[in-house]
Amino acid sequence: MSRISLPHDHGSDIEKHMDSLPKTEDFQVLSDIFRLLGDSSRLRIFWILCHCEECVINISAMMDMSSPAVSHHLKALKTGRLVVSRRDGKEVYYKAADTEQAALLHHMIEELLEIACPGSAYPSASRPT
């Protein structure tokens, strides 16, 4: 049983939790994922690509953004393995990656939208119960 000495000892159960504290590198891996979604443009692009597959100029049009800016974000999302791409002729189509990670993040975004922005998500569709 490891004993961790801290400056102050109020009778907390901290050592118990410190034993299960994930490694520093793991927090780095996770924060890298969160940082990808920490930009509103990139988050919006990811949301779109969770719902359909689209080429860059259409994404640019939807985002009202230059294609170099969109391309920049797509590269970041792709490097982070949140989206995948395929070329068809002159166009490159992007969509959310078919992975557990991407699915979890998408699900969480929808949940957070309901909690943090009530009444906003799916205004035309199903009414919240």
Added chain:
Amino acid sequence: MSRISLPHDHGSDIEKHMDSLPKTEDFQVLSDIFRLLGDSSRLRIFWILCHCEECVINISAMMDMSSPAVSHHLKALKTGRLVVSRRDGKEVYYKAADTEQAALLHHMIEELLEIACPGSAYPSASRPT
């Protein structure tokens, strides 16, 4: 039924999804939340405060970080309503906010840890040497 004109029309069902696309401001609200967790130090602090209540110098010791730096992150987390604080004598104790939002984020962090960093979370359960 609104019609959205895009540069390219491959037969996608994009208009359907565009109808339910959340507002730009909502993506801003969400990305602000994600950005809070997009720094490994802040993410680690939040994780700790999801598991126990601690004073600043103990958090600093656990993080191996200066107290001004920790205080800086705590202020950001508090402004984002992810943590709360109370003063007791000379010390100020912080813990995760008792809100649906904080609970959802905590739950998601644990899930992401399992997916993205398998075998890392809760090593005491799997007994590494």
Added chain:
DNA sequence: TTTATAATTAAACAGATATTTAATTGTTTA
């Protein structure tokens, strides 16, 4: 081939951000 379109990359810049050191505020104790 030349021309046009789609996408990426490069360079530059402005704005944001994390950390450090120093100064300050708040609380307890001697």
Added chain:
DNA sequence: TAAACAATTAAATATCTGTTTAATTATAAA
């Protein structure tokens, strides 16, 4: 009161990041 301790705030700095404009690569059509 003064001194010590806990925490925050301020100023400074170095780094990172998102966007723009310009240049480049890739594919298709003329």
